[in-house]
Amino acid sequence: MTKERRIRIDGTDHRLLISDEPQALLAAKAAGRAVLGVENAVQGDWSLRGIPYVVPGWEYDTEELEELILRRHLGLPWMIDLTERLMIREFVKGDVKQIPKEEYAGEEAVFRSEETMEQYIRSQYAFYEYGTWALVRRETNELVGMAGVSSPGAEIFEQYALRNLPEKSQWLELGYHIFEPYRKLGYAREAVTAIAEYAHEVLSAELLAVIHEKNQASRAVAECLGMRVVEERKLSHRDVTAQGNGTDRKWPQGYLLYAEC
Incomplete structure (x- = not known):
């Protein structure tokens, strides 16, 4: 037929x-x-x-x-959700021009050029149907940040036993990064609330996040979803305070593993 x-x-x-x-x-x-x-x-x-x-x-x-x-x-972006103030959608090549250069971290290098962005769109979204998404302010169409989910990297499994996590069909790592001019306006909480619902209902996944213990802003965002600390790596005297407005997983010490459980 x-x-x-x-x-x-x-x-x-x-x-x-x-x-x-x-x-x-x-x-x-x-x-x-x-x-x-x-x-x-x-x-x-x-x-x-x-x-x-x-x-x-x-x-x-x-x-x-x-x-x-x-x-x-x-070749059109998939719409993840519309919240009160945000449109959460897949990235498009043109978004590169709206991302402030000072906002780039090492793990976000893929968003530095249209070429690498295009490769990410083609390989990540089309294959996995999830990834890092654009957060667009609906009123002005401004790109205010990025957030999404990804498969937990090898670093998580190397640094954390994950023994405290209940067995689920799928665990995805939550990440979020609001650009400097738009912070402290509640955009992160608004975005992750919608993304968590999408992860549960569409992707059938539970969420985890690795956050530095001194990053109180990111910890508050994770906790607003009901996530709790299930494992931690204590700071030593040689560690320095983490900077940024998102989740990180670079250092083995001073980081907390949050999870929905």
Whole structure:
């Protein structure tokens, strides 16, 4: 069976072909169209190689999924959420121009140029369907910061036993960074509250965060979500105070592992 959907995005109509017939899908894809494959048990084992999105049955085809596929096909950002003051969406190349150079930390080097930003968008969002997202002030369309979730890095597993975390289907690390002119306005709490809900409902994940013990602003943001400290690394006399307005995981000492549990 083959169906065609007409979907309006940003005021323009687009078409998506949905089918459980391999030839129809491959022909449409070859013609440059957006497609969604549906597994067909009656036909037995058949290859959907080259079809980027496949669902196990027609009942899994939703309007939200259809819009996501079209946005991926058109290179448009996926909208994560709209809060009272913020639009939380995927980054686009043009956002590079709005990120103040002094705001870059080592882990944010990927956002320094349009080339690396484009690579991040293509590899991170399309493959994982999550990542670091843009925080845009709805009233002025200004980029006020970035926040999102990522797979916990090896440093976390090396430095923390994670033995105090209950077994869950998936743990993701929460990160947030508000740019200097927009701090102390509640944007971080507003953003992470929406992101936590998205992580739970869409990604079926629980959240953790690694925060320096002296970063009271970031600790307060994590605690507003009900996160609590499950493990810590004490400061030694050689450690120095962490700077910044987000979560970090660079030093083995002086850091707290927060988690939802």
